[in-house]
Amino acid sequence: MAENDEKLLAEFEIRMRQLMYLCDVLKVENSQLKEELSQKVLIITGLESEVGELKAKYDNLKFVKSFTSDxxxxxxxxxxxxxxxxxxxxxxxxxxxxx
Incomplete structure (x- = not known):
């Protein structure tokens, strides 16, 4: 009976270590994904401001074009x-x- 308990305990310990390793791997991956997400958010913010500027320039061009003649x-x-x-x-x- 003690031998069976030792086997179960050893198997439990092995599985627990595997689980802890997977948890650490997922934590690293999660932090990498968070960093990547923050970089993408910065890029999107920059692109949104650029789009706003380009829209303003386009509107100005349309306005000027409406008053020019050929x-x-x-x-x-x-x-x-x-x-x-x-x-x-x-x-x-x-x-x-x-x-």
């Missing part, structure tokens, strides 16, 4: 009308803010 008289007249409308809208907004 030398055609129609485009120039259209641009003048749009600018006049914008000025009227701004004047109206300023007048509304004063009251």
């Amino acid at each position: 030398g055609d008289g129609k485009d120039l007249q259209h641009t003048k009308k749009r600018l006049a409308k914008l000025v009227r809208d701004i004047d109206r907004c300023i007048a509304m803010l004063k009251y």
